Amino acid sequence: MDLQLICDLLVYSNDVISEEKDQEGKETLEVLKNTKKILEIINSKNPGSLGLHPIIYFYSKKGNFKPANFYATVLFVRELKQKKQFDKFTSVRAEFEEFIYKNDYIIDQINRNLRSTKKSAIPLKELFVLIMDSLADGCNEFDIRQAIKKKYNKINLVNDEDEIGESFNANRKSETYISTALKSVVRCGICGGVVHVNSSSVDHIVRKRDGGLGSAENGQITHPYCNTGYKN
Numbered sequence: 001m002d003l004q005l006i007c008d009l010l011v012y013s014n015d016v017i018s019e020e021k022d023q024e025g026k027e028t029l030e031v032l033k034n035t036k037k038i039l040e041i042i043n044s045k046n047p048g049s050l051g052l053h054p055i056i057y058f059y060s061k062k063g064n065f066k067p068a069n070f071y072a073t074v075l076f077v078r079e080l081k082q083k084k085q086f087d088k089f090t091s092v093r094a095e096f097e098e099f100i101y102k103n104d105y106i107i108d109q110i111n112r113n114l115r116s117t118k119k120s121a122i123p124l125k126e127l128f129v130l131i132m133d134s135l136a137d138g139c140n141e142f143d144i145r146q147a148i149k150k151k152y153n154k155i156n157l158v159n160d161e162d163e164i165g166e167s168f169n170a171n172r173k174s175e176t177y178i179s180t181a182l183k184s185v186v187r188c189g190i191c192g193g194v195v196h197v198n199s200s201s202v203d204h205i206v207r208k209r210d211g212g213l214g215s216a217e218n219g220q221i222t223h224p225y226c227n228t229g230y231k232n
């Protein structure tokens, strides 16, 4: 992590950071604690962690770190926490992840059009909120893509990369790619979202107190939050 990234992370994880000198270090400690909390929600073994998979949220398909997406994820998680919307997010999470993974080139366009990582963080966070809200309202992928086109300037819904020299349909090509890439990942037994190895837990399908066994057949891999906090 470079220094700029750490500074930005502190800013995005906190409501306000005072400009005044912090003689006793209390405020500094508070800022660090808030930041740690947000990072733990994003990806950790903690019971409340959503266990967001970096590849889905802030890495490109080619494996490059995308700072603007990372900041947007921090802001998004903070908002979910403040508005107590973890359950709402979890109820549409599988579709949400599929959408942002499949339509990552749209997110990249918004980022490019704004010309700076810092300017992109809030609009991308709002995009995440728009996608979540639309899915919760029962919208399909087509509707959401139209809503994005309406809200953000100069969005091209066709992926240029797919068009270059391709003999078969662009959509089909990306679908094939996604189905191969996403087929091999582990999915949460409760919400269907993608599970990351560093942030997972095992849920007893039949609860122990209802006579469930600790055997492999009675266990399913879940996100920590889905296992402990999710009420559906």
Ligand SMILES: [Zn+2]
Residues within 6 Å of the ligand: 188, 189, 190, 191, 192, 193, 222, 223, 226
């Ligand atoms: Zn889950």
